[in-house]
Amino acid sequence: MSQIRPIVIINAIVITGDGVTVLDKASVLLANGRIEAVVELDLPSLFPDHLVLDASGCIVMPGVINAHAHGCVFGPSMPSGSAPFDQREVDYQRNRHLLSGTTTLLNVCGLALDDEIDAGPNGGHPLDVHISTAHTPASLAAARAVDGEGLSARHLAARIDDLLSRGAKALGEAGGGQTLGGGAQDYRILPAAIEKACGIVVHPNLARLLKEATLGRSLDGADTAGDEALARLMEENGLGRHFTAESLSSLIRETVMPPVALARRGLAEIAGEAARTGIPAIFHNAAPTASQLIDLARAHPKARIVAGHSNHPSFTAQEALETAVALRDLGASIDVSTLDGISTRWRNGPGNVDALVEAGLVDTISTDFAGGDWDGILEAVHRLVRKRLCLPAAAIAKATGNVARIFPELAGDRGLIARGKRADIVICHSHNLARVRHVLCAGRIVVFNGELRFNSISSQEVSEGA
Ligand SMILES: [Zn+2]
Numbered sequence: 162m163s164q165i166r167p168i169v170i171i172n173a174i175v176i177t178g179d180g181v182t183v184l185d186k187a188s189v190l191l192a193n194g195r196i197e198a199v200v201e202l203d204l205p206s207l208f209p210d211h212l213v214l215d216a217s218g219c220i221v222m223p224g225v226i227n228a229h230a231h232g233c234v235f236g237p238s239m240p241s242g243s244a245p246f247d248q249r250e251v252d253y254q255r256n257r258h259l260l261s262g263t264t265t266l267l268n269v270c271g272l273a274l275d276d277e278i279d280a281g282p283n284g285g286h287p288l289d290v291h292i293s294t295a296h297t298p299a300s301l302a303a304a305r306a307v308d309g310e311g312l313s314a315r316h317l318a319a320r321i322d323d324l325l326s327r328g329a330k331a332l333g334e335a336g337g338g339q340t341l342g343g344g345a346q347d348y349r350i351l352p353a354a355i356e357k358a359c360g361i362v363v364h365p366n367l368a369r370l371l372k373e374a375t376l377g378r379s380l381d382g383a384d385t386a387g388d389e390a391l392a393r394l395m396e397e398n399g400l401g402r403h404f405t406a407e408s409l410s411s412l413i414r415e416t417v418m419p420p421v422a423l424a425r426r427g428l429a430e431i432a433g434e435a436a437r438t439g440i441p442a443i444f445h446n447a448a449p450t451a452s453q454l455i456d457l458a459r460a461h462p463k464a465r466i467v468a469g470h471s472n473h474p475s476f477t478a479q480e481a482l483e484t485a486v487a488l489r490d491l492g493a494s495i496d497v498s499t500l501d502g503i504s505t506r507w508r509n510g511p512g513n514v515d516a517l518v519e520a521g522l523v524d525t526i527s528t529d530f531a532g533g534d535w536d537g538i539l540e541a542v543h544r545l546v547r548k549r550l551c552l553p554a555a556a557i558a559k560a561t562g563n564v565a566r567i568f569p570e571l572a573g574d575r576g577l578i579a580r581g582k583r584a585d586i587v588i589c590h591s592h593n594l595a596r597v598r599h600v601l602c603a604g605r606i607v608v609f610n611g612e613l614r615f616n617s618i619s620s621q622e623v624s625e626g627a
Contacts, residue, residue, distance in 0.1 A: 165605060166212045166620070167192035168584075173216040174591060175199060177578040178223040178562035181554050189221060191584040194603040199578055212620050214606075216588050219598060222557050224264025224585030225538050226564035226572045229334070229443060229469050229498055229527030233258070233266055233290050236273025237311030239345065239530075240295060240337030240424070240445070242304035244311045245277075254533075255288045256613060261537030262597045264289060264585040265572055269334040269443055269469075271295030272304060272316055275327040287607040287615065289585075291571055293331040293443060294324035297434065300427030303340040306420035307350065321434050330571040333443030334469060335431035340424035341449050342380045342417045343475065344500070346372060348508065348532040354416040359403035365508050365532075369474075370394055372417060375410040378448040378475045380421055425453060432457040435464035441568055443467045443496075448475035451484040458491035466491075467567065470498035470529050471522075472513035481513045485522040494567045495522050498529035503536035503544055511544060518550045525567060526559045539587075539595040546594060553594070 168191040175184040177199070188204045190197040190211065231239060232246050232254045246254070258266055264287075268278075271293050278290055296319045304312060321332060338345035348365040351372060356362050363371070374391040377384045388406050395401045395409060404412070428444060435442035444454050446468040458466050468488045472481055485495045497517055502509035509531065517523050526542065528535040542556045550556075565576025575583040584604035590596035600608035606618050 167197070167208070167210060168214055168601070168604065169204065169208050169211040170214045170216050170221055170586070170588070171204070173219065173221040173588070175578055176220055176222045176554050176557050178558055178576055180558035180562060183554050189578060189586070191586070191601070191604045194584055196578060196580055196582050196584050198580055212623055214588070214599065214623060218591055219588045220553075220591045220594065221578065222587050222589070223561040223576050223578055223582070224587055224600065224602065225262045225560045226265040226568070226576055227258065227263045227527050227538060228267045228331070228467070228525060228564050228568050228571065229269050229496055229529055230258065230266050231268060231270050231530035232533065233268045233288070234270065234273045234278050234292060236277030237270065237304075237316055239270050239339055240272070240300065240304060240334055241308040241339035241345070242272045242301070242310070242312040242316065243308045243339070252286070255286050255290070259288045259600060260597060260608060260611075260613065261595070262539045262587040262589065262600060264587070264600065264602050265575060266290050267293055267330060267568070267571055269293045269331070271334050272301070272312065274315065274319060275324065275329065285615070287602040287605065289602065291328070291330045292324070293333050294321050294329040295333055295335055295427065295431060296320050296324060297427055297430035299423050299430050300335065303420040303423035303427050306423055307339050321438065325438060325440060331441045331443055331568060332431050332435050332438070333467075334445055335428045335442060336424045336445035336450055338445070340420040341445055341447065342372065342376065342421060343445065343447050343473070344508070344531060346417055351413065351416055354412060358412055359400070361399065361403065363398065367394070367398055371409070372413055375413045376417060380417070380449045421449070425450070428453060429457060432461045432464055432466070435466065436461040439463070439465070440570065441465040441467055443469045445469055446471045446484065447473035448480065451476070451480070455484070455487045455491065458488055458493050462492065466493040467496055468493050469496050469527070470500065471495045472497040472502075472517055474500070474509050474513070476513060478513050478516040481517055482520055482522065485517055489522060494524045496525045496527055497523050498527045499536040499538060499541045500529055500531040501534035501536060503540045505534050505536050507534055514541060515548065515550060518545055523559060525564045537595055539589065539597065543594040557594070
């Protein structure tokens with residue numbers, strides 16, 4: 162029997178995604194891809210036609226909406242317009258998002274076109290992927306100044322209005338780690354330049370230290386550690402044999418800085434476009450862009466500004482808080498990204514996320530990319546709940562209902578467990594919200610008992626397995 166039968170989820174603790182509502186023992190009825198009803202009763206015997214999914218011991222929540230991710234489409238990757246990811250990589254990224262509870266994803270590389278969302282034979286992947294657009298002259302020029310290998314004449318000729326008319330759901334990402342001396346400089350571009358010059362492969366953390374010693378965290382030379390600190394880093398890491406402090410700092414400057422001024426102009430262009438179009442715009446929020454972003458939010462009060470990854474590692478916790486307060490006062494939404502800072506902890510930690518949530522400043526949680534090391538959104542949700550930084554309903558809203566409210570063009574029809582909403586649902590373990598058991602997309606079971614299931618599921622399997 163096919164799984165597009167209507168479904169009743171029983172014995173559920175339902176967290177609806179509105180930020181406050183928890184139903185301790187409820188049933189959720191799904192039909193025709195939508196939520197038909199949510200009732201505080203156990204009803205399976207009343208619905209003999211429905212497939213019964215028993216959620217005992219589990220929490221039922223809306224599918225996660227990730228509004229800041231990369232690597233999930235087949236067009237130019239990242240705000241640097243780099244070569245596209247290949248099919249296997251895109252499949253892996255999409256599968257990983259789905260298995261971690263994300264059912265809707267906004268790919269914010271920003272320079273891909275609508276016909277590059279599903280270029281591969283796996284067009285039927287159940288993760289609902291959308292694109293944003295950053296097709297402005299300076300953003301495209303910034304991409305070309307640092308890379309631009311994935312950009313064709315079609316991408317260079319495209320403009321925001323074209324993409325919006327063809328279904329792009331947001332503007333941005335305005336700026337990025339590649340073009341603004343951020344994470345991608347540390348994990349990819351700067352190590353490649355140093356290796357090319359001397360054959361030594363430097364760790365991303367060392368690349369970040371060298372970059373900050375030379376340019377400062379805001380790339381304006383304001384808080385550099387000075388030549389002595391740079392010389393010490395070089396000696397400690399075997400670079401002194403290959404570079405003088407002067408030659409290494411000019412290599413760093415020549416690698417990091419060419420796209421920076423263009424990217425900053427791109428931020429201004431996109432803020433103007435956001436005000437003109439009324440479409441939400443995602444900005445790269447980090448030490449090099451924070452004060453500009455605050456100025457832009459002030460200059461464009463009508464723009465719906467989303468400050469992406471406001472926990473960026475270029476910020477101290479204090480700076481992250483001050484920036485978020487200033488932006489929020491001007492009406493911007495504050496997003497934090499898991500990066501690799503929740504469970505992976507290779508380059509980043511959770512400190513700035515904790516501080517921002519504790520201060521009540523966070524609207525939404527996304528993953529960003531972190532060189533592919535991103536941790537799941539529900540890992541961050543679980544952390545916040547376990548650390549008692551917020552209640553489960555409030556934590557889950559940052560991954561569902563709040564995202565839908567801030568991005569209605571993307572997700573206005575979902576993100577809540579309520580009648581009429583799209584039946585995107587996550588069923589996870591009540592003791593660990595990151596332990597995803599079942600996922601439904603538009604009423605179809607696509608993850609079952611922790612396993613990807615793109616084919617139909619029989620009622621016998623459900624009754625035996627759930
Ligand atoms: Zn970014």
